[in-house]
Amino acid sequence: QKEVEQNSGPLSVPEGAIASLNCTYSDRGSQSFFWYRQYSGKSPELIMSIYSNGDKEDGRFTAQLNKASQYVSLLIRDSQPSDSATYLCAEGGNRLAFGKGNQVVVIP
Amino acid sequence: KAGVTQTPRYLIKTRGQQVTLSCSPISGHRSVSWYQQTPGQGLQFLFEYFSETQRNKGNFPGRFSGRQFSNSRSEMNVSTLELGDSALYLCASRHTGQGIKFNEQFFGPGTRLTVL
Numbered sequence: 001q002k003e004v005e006q007n008s009g010p011l012s013v014p015e016g017a018i019a020s021l022n023c024t025y026s027d028r029g030s031q032s033f034f035w036y037r038q039y040s041g042k043s044p045e046l047i048m049s050i051y052s053n054g055d056k057e058d059g060r061f062t063a064q065l066n067k068a069s070q071y072v073s074l075l076i077r078d079s080q081p082s083d084s085a086t087y088l089c090a091e092g093g094n095r096l097a098f099g100k101g102n103q104v105v106v107i108p
Numbered sequence: 109k110a111g112v113t114q115t116p117r118y119l120i121k122t123r124g125q126q127v128t129l130s131c132s133p134i135s136g137h138r139s140v141s142w143y144q145q146t147p148g149q150g151l152q153f154l155f156e157y158f159s160e161t162q163r164n165k166g167n168f169p170g171r172f173s174g175r176q177f178s179n180s181r182s183e184m185n186v187s188t189l190e191l192g193d194s195a196l197y198l199c200a201s202r203h204t205g206q207g208i209k210f211n212e213q214f215f216g217p218g219t220r221l222t223v224l
Contacts, residue, residue: 031211032211034212034213036215042217043196043198043215043216043217043218044151044198044215045215046212046213046214046215049209049211049212051209088151090151092211093211094139094141094156094158094163094164094202094211095141095153095156095164095166096141096143096151096153096200096213097153098150098151098152099150100150101150
């Protein structure tokens with residue numbers, strides 16, 4: 001049974017600051033990792049995919065993968081009120097295993 | 109390109125009834141997966157269909173079933189509804205081409221099912 005852990009509670013960050021989210025996973029053989037953003041009442045939206053160790057940047061988002069430590073993170077730079085949402089970490093191929101999510105609140 | 113569509117968006121049923129949900133994937137995507145999202149359990153995988161065949165199944169009772177049609181559209185059915193089946197049911201489509209990037213799954217808006 002694959003497990004994805006997102007243990008941090010709600011994260012409040014001031015507008016313009018960096019939000020940092022972390023995630024660990026149990027399956028050492030996993031190759032595909034994803035971050036989804038879910039606004040209240042909406043469905044998850046894919047914002048980042050990462051497949052190899054290191055950093056991947058896309059606009060204000062940076063995903064980091066460390067397979068040795070089984071650890072994935074997401075940085076949101078210059079946080080905006082529109083970034084206020086729940087962020088879900090997921091891993092897998094044809095069946096995704098999700099963490100419970102981290103709520104981010106950006107304070108203007 | 110149009111995204112994943114799901115119908116209906118909202119459903120209210122009573123215990124013991126059955127329900128059928130529909131999903132149309134992104135054009136060209138041949139894999140459709142279904143997930144259940146609840147506040148307590150989060151997002152959980154139900155099953156995946158590809159080329160009209162179920163390829164993977166999550167840990168859900170047999171009351172949950174699905175199928176896929178030749179045009180890749182998929183339906184899922186829940187029989188003998190229980191109160192605990194109240195959830196957001198999400199469909200996700202995937203291209204399934206060669207290469208790891210084709211693991212990306214894109215979600216539809218979901219069907220909100222309430223069981224009374």
